[in-house]
Amino acid sequence: MSNYSVSKKMGTAKHNKIRASFAVVFVLSLFLMANKPVVAQTLSLEQALQLAIQNDPLLKGNAHRKDRFNAEAEASSYWANPQVSASVQNLPTDGFAFDQEPMTQFKVGLKQQLPRGDENLYSQQKYQVMADQMLVQSQARKAWLKREVTLTWLDWVYATRRIGLLDKEKSLLTQLLDFTDSRYSQGVGAAAQQDILQVRLALLSLDDKYVQAYQQKNEARSALSKWFGAPLDDSVSAPLAQSTQDAIEVDAILNDSNLSLSSFLTVINSSEPFSILQHHPEAMLLQIQTQIEAQNVNIAREQTKSQWAFEASYGYRQDAQNGASRADIVSLGVQVDLPFFNKSRQDASIAAAASKMSASETDFRLKVNELAANAEVLKSRLSALSERKALYETALIGETQQLSEAELTAYTTDTGDISDVVNANLKKVQVQDDLLKIDIERARTLASLAYLYLPTLAHFSNKE
The missing domain is CATH 2.20.200 (Outer membrane efflux proteins (OEP))
Structure with missing residues (x-):
C-alpha cells in the first residue's frame, strides 16, 4: 500500500469524524434552543390593559367632570337670588x-x-347632556386606550420574540463558521477563505439586526410605561413563545365581550359598517355635541324674550x-x-348657534364615513393576512422542516454538506420570522377592528 493511499484514508477518517461530531453538536444545540426555559416574570396583554385603565388620569378626570356638569345642571335650575x-x-x-x-x-x-323665558330649563338640559357626554367620552377613551396599549404591547412582543429567532440564527451561523474554519485549516474538502469571509459577513449583518431588534424592544417597553404612570420593572419581560407554533395572545383583545374570535369575525363580516358605526363612541360624541349645540340655539332664542x-x-x-x-x-x-332694540344682534347670535349645530352634524357624518372606511380597509387586510398565515402554517413551515431534516439526513449519510444543513435551518428560521410578522400584524389588525366594533356592539347590548 502506498503512502498516498494511507494518507488519503487517514484524511477521510478525520473528515468523517468531524462530520459525525458536528452532527451531534448541531442536533443537540437545536434541541437546547427549542427548550430554553423562561424564568422572568412576564406581562400579559390582559394585565397590561388592566394596568393602563386603572392608571389613566383622563378617565379619573372625566369622572370629576361628570360630577361638575351634574352640579352645574342642578345649579342652573334655580332662580337668581332675591x-x-x-x-x-x-x-x-x-x-x-x-x-x-x-x-x-x-x-x-x-x-x-325671573329667568328670561325658559333659559334655565335649557341650561339645565345642556349640562345634563354634557354630563352624559363624559360617560361616552370615557367609553371612547377606554376603547382607544386598549387599542394603543395593545399595539405597543405587540411591538414589544415582536421585538422580544425576534431576538429569540436571531439567537437561533446566530447559533447556526456560528456553527457554520466553526465548521468552515475547521475544514479550511485542516485542508479538508473544498473549503476556501471566501467561505469563511461570507459567514463572518453574515454574522456582522446579524449584529445590525440585533441592534434594531433591541432598539425596538426598548422603545416599546418605554412606550408601555407611559400608560402605567411608572417605568416597568427590569424583571418584567414580554411573553416568549414556547414553540414556533405558539400564537400571539389575541383573546385579551376580546376579553370585554362574550365573543370568541370566530364569532367576532362573523359579526364584522356580516355587518354594514356605515350603519353600525354610527353608534361608535367617537361618532356618538359628535352626536351629543350636536345636542349641546341645539340647547345653545334654544338659549340664544330665549334671549329675544323679555x-x-x-x-x-x-x-x-x-x-x-x-x-x-x-x-x-x-x-x-x-x-x-x-329686547327689541338689539334685534339684529340677537338674530346674529341665533344664526351663529344654528350654524355651529349644523357643522357638528356634518362632523358626525364625516366621522362615520372615516370609521367605516377604516373598517373596510382593516377587514381586507385581515383577510389577506389570514390567507398568508394559513399558507405558512399548512405549507411553508412543514416544507422547511422537511428540508431541514432531509439535509441533516443527507449529511449524516455522507451524501450532503454541512453548509446545506445550516442554510436549510436558516431558511427555517427565516420562515418562522415571516410567520411571526404575519401573526403580529394580524393581531394589530384585530386590535384595530376591536376598537371599531366592540364599543358599538356593547352599545346595542346595553340597549337590550
Whole structure:
C-alpha cells in the first residue's frame, strides 16, 4: 500500500469524524434552543390593559367632570337670588328729625328677578347632556386606550420574540463558521477563505439586526410605561413563545365581550359598517355635541324674550311731632326689559348657534364615513393576512422542516454538506420570522377592528 493511499484514508477518517461530531453538536444545540426555559416574570396583554385603565388620569378626570356638569345642571335650575334693600328716604336736612316731614320713612324692599323665558330649563338640559357626554367620552377613551396599549404591547412582543429567532440564527451561523474554519485549516474538502469571509459577513449583518431588534424592544417597553404612570420593572419581560407554533395572545383583545374570535369575525363580516358605526363612541360624541349645540340655539332664542322682575317694599313712617298718626306705606312694582332694540344682534347670535349645530352634524357624518372606511380597509387586510398565515402554517413551515431534516439526513449519510444543513435551518428560521410578522400584524389588525366594533356592539347590548 502506498503512502498516498494511507494518507488519503487517514484524511477521510478525520473528515468523517468531524462530520459525525458536528452532527451531534448541531442536533443537540437545536434541541437546547427549542427548550430554553423562561424564568422572568412576564406581562400579559390582559394585565397590561388592566394596568393602563386603572392608571389613566383622563378617565379619573372625566369622572370629576361628570360630577361638575351634574352640579352645574342642578345649579342652573334655580332662580337668581332675591335682592333685599333698606333705606331711609326723604330725611330733612334742616334737623334730620325722623318725625318732622310726612314723607320721611324707613323703607325695606324685596326684589326677585325671573329667568328670561325658559333659559334655565335649557341650561339645565345642556349640562345634563354634557354630563352624559363624559360617560361616552370615557367609553371612547377606554376603547382607544386598549387599542394603543395593545399595539405597543405587540411591538414589544415582536421585538422580544425576534431576538429569540436571531439567537437561533446566530447559533447556526456560528456553527457554520466553526465548521468552515475547521475544514479550511485542516485542508479538508473544498473549503476556501471566501467561505469563511461570507459567514463572518453574515454574522456582522446579524449584529445590525440585533441592534434594531433591541432598539425596538426598548422603545416599546418605554412606550408601555407611559400608560402605567411608572417605568416597568427590569424583571418584567414580554411573553416568549414556547414553540414556533405558539400564537400571539389575541383573546385579551376580546376579553370585554362574550365573543370568541370566530364569532367576532362573523359579526364584522356580516355587518354594514356605515350603519353600525354610527353608534361608535367617537361618532356618538359628535352626536351629543350636536345636542349641546341645539340647547345653545334654544338659549340664544330665549334671549329675544323679555326678562321680568317683581319687587315689593314696606315704608315705615313715624307719627308727627304734634301727635298726628301717619300710615305706613306698601309699594308693589314690576320691571321688564325690552329686547327689541338689539334685534339684529340677537338674530346674529341665533344664526351663529344654528350654524355651529349644523357643522357638528356634518362632523358626525364625516366621522362615520372615516370609521367605516377604516373598517373596510382593516377587514381586507385581515383577510389577506389570514390567507398568508394559513399558507405558512399548512405549507411553508412543514416544507422547511422537511428540508431541514432531509439535509441533516443527507449529511449524516455522507451524501450532503454541512453548509446545506445550516442554510436549510436558516431558511427555517427565516420562515418562522415571516410567520411571526404575519401573526403580529394580524393581531394589530384585530386590535384595530376591536376598537371599531366592540364599543358599538356593547352599545346595542346595553340597549337590550
